[in-house]
Amino acid sequence: MLQDQPVKPPPGWPKLPQSTKQPPNDAKCPDSFLIAARGSGENPVDAPNNLNRKGEKSALSVMYDQLNSPKGTTGVHGSDYPAKKALVFATESNLFSKSLSPSAKDAAKKLVKVLRAQVEACEGQKIYLAGYSQGAAIIREVLNSAPELHDSISGIVLFGDAVLFGKKLPSGLEHKTLNICVAGDPVCVVAPENWNSCLAYSPSCPHFSYATKPEDGPSQASVAAALITCEPCRLPITPGASAPRLGPRG
Secondary structure (H helix, E strand, O other): EEOOOOOOOOOOOOOOOOOOOOOOOOOOOOOOEEEEEOOOOOOOOHHHHHOOOOOOOHHHHHHHHHEEEEEEEEOOOOOOOOOOOOHHHHHEEOOOOOOOOHHHHHHHHHHHHHHHHHHHHHHEEEEEEEOOOHHHHHHHHHHHHHHHHHHEEEEEEEEEEOOOOOOOOOOOOOOEEEEEEEEOOOOOOOOOHHHOOOOOOOOHHHHHOOOOOOOOOOHHHHHHHHHHHOOOOOEEEOOOOOOOOOOOOO
């Protein structure tokens, strides 16, 4: 898992390549497609694409805006499930059986159908999966439920993954997964010392920082979009690693 450090290329690496995508000729099958699941409490009210609350940026909406540049090059399906608040999700999930709450499991089942339909309809399209918080657990459920579709997925991004809940990421997907966990996030680094700034849903809670642009660089979501689409890069999950290892794909 990548944690405790902002996700950025190691010192000395050249800048990541800029997108050279062109607007698609066929709007039904753009160059790429994002399938995403929001986090706890991120219930949209007329928000576009089911990626965020109305009027607010989220890790998923920031990531999609970058993937969809120029506009029309990336399609999107955001799960329309009721993203229940964290305490409700936790109490309705089963830590021992690794079973997600009923609403989260239903969301995963629907996203599997979306993924399968997209693979069948748009051969060769680059498909990305992304989830934030509770949504990251849902993406893991999708991947565990549809191993036959793994080869059709180009990249996976998990922001602030709710690691206590649901099944682990299936093996064999390490080379195409970026698991982003910032320092002090109690959802993906479960430790008592990380809860102080998050118990009252304070804006200073690290769990809410993935879409925020820091003074010294781009947001975690923007970096994720750049890395996950970088063809010559490799994006492994390495337990204990402090930064992504970049290198030629093998």
